[in-house]
Amino acid sequence: MKQYRQHPFPVEDVRRFLEPGPIVLVSTAWRGQRDVMTLGWHMVMGFSPSLWACYLWNENHSFELAKRSRECVINLPTVDIVDTVVRIGNSSGAEIDKFASFGLSTTPGEAVAAPRIRECWASFECRLHDGSQINKHNLFIWEVVRAHVAHRPKTPRTVHYRGDGRFMVSGPDISRKRMFLPEML
Amino acid sequence: MKQYRQHPFPVEDVRRFLEPGPIVLVSTAWRGQRDVMTLGWHMVMGFSPSLWACYLWNENHSFELAKRSRECVINLPTVDIVDTVVRIGNSSGAEIDKFASFGLSTTPGEAVAAPRIRECWASFECRLHDGSQINKHNLFIWEVVRAHVAHRPKTPRTVHYRGDGRFMVSGPDISRKRMFLPEML
Numbered sequence: 001m002k003q004y005r006q007h008p009f010p011v012e013d014v015r016r017f018l019e020p021g022p023i024v025l026v027s028t029a030w031r032g033q034r035d036v037m038t039l040g041w042h043m044v045m046g047f048s049p050s051l052w053a054c055y056l057w058n059e060n061h062s063f064e065l066a067k068r069s070r071e072c073v074i075n076l077p078t079v080d081i082v083d084t085v086v087r088i089g090n091s092s093g094a095e096i097d098k099f100a101s102f103g104l105s106t107t108p109g110e111a112v113a114a115p116r117i118r119e120c121w122a123s124f125e126c127r128l129h130d131g132s133q134i135n136k137h138n139l140f141i142w143e144v145v146r147a148h149v150a151h152r153p154k155t156p157r158t159v160h161y162r163g164d165g166r167f168m169v170s171g172p173d174i175s176r177k178r179m180f181l182p183e184m185l
Numbered sequence: 186m187k188q189y190r191q192h193p194f195p196v197e198d199v200r201r202f203l204e205p206g207p208i209v210l211v212s213t214a215w216r217g218q219r220d221v222m223t224l225g226w227h228m229v230m231g232f233s234p235s236l237w238a239c240y241l242w243n244e245n246h247s248f249e250l251a252k253r254s255r256e257c258v259i260n261l262p263t264v265d266i267v268d269t270v271v272r273i274g275n276s277s278g279a280e281i282d283k284f285a286s287f288g289l290s291t292t293p294g295e296a297v298a299a300p301r302i303r304e305c306w307a308s309f310e311c312r313l314h315d316g317s318q319i320n321k322h323n324l325f326i327w328e329v330v331r332a333h334v335a336h337r338p339k340t341p342r343t344v345h346y347r348g349d350g351r352f353m354v355s356g357p358d359i360s361r362k363r364m365f366l367p368e369m370l
Contacts, residue, residue, distance in 0.1 A: 013348070019225050020345035020353045021206010040204050043228035045240050045322065053238075053324075055230050079359075086364045133318065137230065137326070139238075160205035160345075160355070163198070164370055165362025168205045170345070170353050174264075177350025179271045185349055 001081055003105060003118040006148035011050040014124050014147050017076055018052060019044050020170065022158035023085060025075040025120060026054065027106075028065035029113045036075075036098050036117070037062040038089030040161040050144040051129055058138050061093035066140060070128035071112035074144070075120035079157045079169050084119070086165075111145045121156040122149040186266055188290060188303040191333035196235040199309050199332050202261055203237060204229050205355065207343035208270060210260040210305060211239065212291075213250035214298045221260075221283050221302070222247040223274030225346040235329040236314055243323050246278035251325060255313035256297035259329070260305035264342045264354050269304075271350075296330045306341040307334040 018024075027036040037060055045051035052074065056063045066072050077085050084102050091098060099106055099115070106115035109125045116123035126142035133139035150156070159167040177185065203209075212221040222245055230236035237259065241248045251257050262270050269287050276283060284291055284300070291300035294310045301308035311327035318324040335341070344352040362370065 016347045016349070019206070020347060021204070041229050043238065043240065044226050045324070053228065055228065082359070082361060083364065086361045090364065090366045090369050130322070137315070139230070141322070157356075159359075162201045162205060162358065164201070165365045166358055166360045168358055169356045171342075171356025172354055173347065173351055174267070174344075174354060175351050176267060176271045179268065179275065180350045181275045184275050 001084070001103060001119045004121050004150040006123060006150050009147040009149040011144045011147045012047045014050055014144050015044045015047070017122055017149070017156070018042070020158065021160050022076060023161050025077055025085065025088060025117060026062060027073045027075060027114045027117060028062050028069060028071070029115060030065040030069040033065060034099065034115060035062045035065050035093030036088055036104070037093070038085055045141065049129065051141060052126065052144055053139060053141045055138050056140060067134055069113065070131065071114050072126050072142065073109055073112065073114040073116050074124040074126060075117040076122040076156060076158065077120050079159050081119055082159050082167060085159065109146065116148065186269070186288060186304045189306050189335040191308060191335050194332040194334040196329045196332045197232045199235055199329050200229045200232070202307055202334070202341070203227070205343065206345050207261060207355070208346050210262055210270065210273060210302060211247060212258045212260060212299050212302060213247050213254060213256070214300060215250040215254040218250060219284065219300060220247045220250050220278030221273055221289070222278070223270055230326065234314065236326060237311065237329055238324060238326045240323050241325060252316070252319055254298065255316070256299050257311050257327065258294055258297065258299040258301050259309040259311060260302040261307040261341060261343065262305050264344050266304055267344050267352060270344065294331070301333065307332070
């Protein structure tokens with residue numbers, strides 16, 4: 001699989017890639033264990049601090065690693081590795097090391113122990129911001145503390161899950177910037 | 186603007202349209218006031234009950250109507266009305282009635298007082314499930330109690346916000362159903 005060269009990116013601007021709602025690969029590490037999971041239930045919650053929330057099913061192996069380590073990396077895959085994305089989502093980190101099994105290369109995070117995936121277009125390093133809703137709602141609220149994005153392609157072709165094994169692939173961009181109030185941009 | 190004929194749809198399946206991350210129009214009503222806002226910060230949180238969370242900025246007029254009424258309707262617009270979506274997002278319901286100003290037709294909700302928008306491809310009626318994170322995080326957790334979707338087109342062309350006045354328009358669907366474990370579908 002192709003590896004991307006990622007470059008530093010402002011954390012307050014990660015919404016450009018997360019708000020459209022792509023499937024992401026969330027990686028975690030804790031006490032010598034590591035895991036990665038496929039995730040579609042997430043949302044942006046703020047610019048500064050750069051907040052992002054996600055729902056992690058509590059029977060997923062990643063749930064415990066995220067909860068214990070209070071860290072994760074959000075990796076943004078593109079459509080060319082959708083088969084790998086599906087394999088990650090249909091296997092358990094309790095049984096296999098998904099990174100090794102699916103040929104993913106990793107780079108250590110700069111601010112967190114969770115690994116960045118080099119086959120992904122972007123990686124966003126996160127620390128837990130508010131864990132108060134984990135036990136009640138499986139809801140983790142994270143702060144993005146480092147962001148890394150590729151420069152090519154300029155806009156990643158992401159996949160967006162519809163359920164039932166179907167994905168929507170991101171289409172063309174359109175701009176309506178001229179219609180916006182300056183304070184809304 | 187074209188009006189859609191919406192039909193009943195199972196509430197546990199609304200993820201097919203919400204999980205890909207589209208911009209939605211959230212409508213609210215409370216004591217004779219009504220409003221609609223453009224929203225991109227939202228996520229699916231469960232199938233049954235059908236849970237959906239969103240972040241509403243607390244200076245937005247809709248925030249108070251949502252909080253007081255404990256109801257809303259999620260309306261799903263398509264790319265053909267993106268200019269209307271932008272106008273809704275760049276005006277305040279404290280100053281104008283956005284429905285009248287932007288030529289939106291409404292139908293009463295079946296289970297909630299908030300209006301459904303007939304120019305949208307789908308409408309999902311919601312009741313507040315958990316309001317405990319409203320004051321802390323501007324986070325509303327809703328239960329979808331009625332769903333209505335159009336039959337044509339079969340798949341709506343939705344818009345997904347990137348910030349800076351730019352939208353990604355939904356592209357083609359691909360299936361990897363044959364790669365899924367039965368219990369993951």
